[in-house]
Amino acid sequence: MPNYAQYQEEVEADICTTLQCLQCQPILFIGSGFSLRYGNGPTWETLLSGLADKCPLIDKDFAYYKQKYDNDLTQVGSVFAKSYFEWAWSTVGKKHFPADLFAANVPRDAYFKHMAAQQLAGLNTNGINKELQAELVAIQQLGPHAIITTNYD
Numbered sequence: 001m002p003n004y005a006q007y008q009e010e011v012e013a014d015i016c017t018t019l020q021c022l023q024c025q026p027i028l029f030i031g032s033g034f035s036l037r038y039g040n041g042p043t044w045e046t047l048l049s050g051l052a053d054k055c056p057l058i059d060k061d062f063a064y065y066k067q068k069y070d071n072d073l074t075q076v077g078s079v080f081a082k083s084y085f086e087w088a089w090s091t092v093g094k095k096h097f098p099a100d101l102f103a104a105n106v107p108r109d110a111y112f113k114h115m116a117a118q119q120l121a122g123l124n125t126n127g128i129n130k131e132l133q134a135e136l137v138a139i140q141q142l143g144p145h146a147i148i149t150t151n152y153d
Helices: 004-022 032-039 044-054 060-070 073-088 110-119 131-144
Strands: 027-029 147-150
Touching: 032 131, 044 060, 044 073, 044 110, 060 073, 073 110
Parallel strands: 027 147
Antiparallel strands: none
């Protein structure tokens, strides 16, 4: 088996050849690991845990919800989104959200997404090392056709 550096060179060459032959740009599939690596962002679980602390209608520890929903964080997030919806429409909660979120055509999970976005607003790449900066530059230079994510980021 070749060493890792040789392997990387071979894979890079294969990708370049494929892109040239197909005359297309790549589609990037990016998960929460991207913001974790490049922006010191939270994992999905850490983000949910932080959001649980901010909504007064989520009245139990985060661990309770993980146990109740068999560690299915998607279900936990759905439950939290419902709690945020109820809180946002309360007299006390309304002041925590922009007025435009209270229009009839706004989806119910917008309040949860708003608070998640607030938690992520401070992420930046200023504190990362030169190697990671170089990776980001290389990703930017790809000029991807699309970026697809199944996660919050």
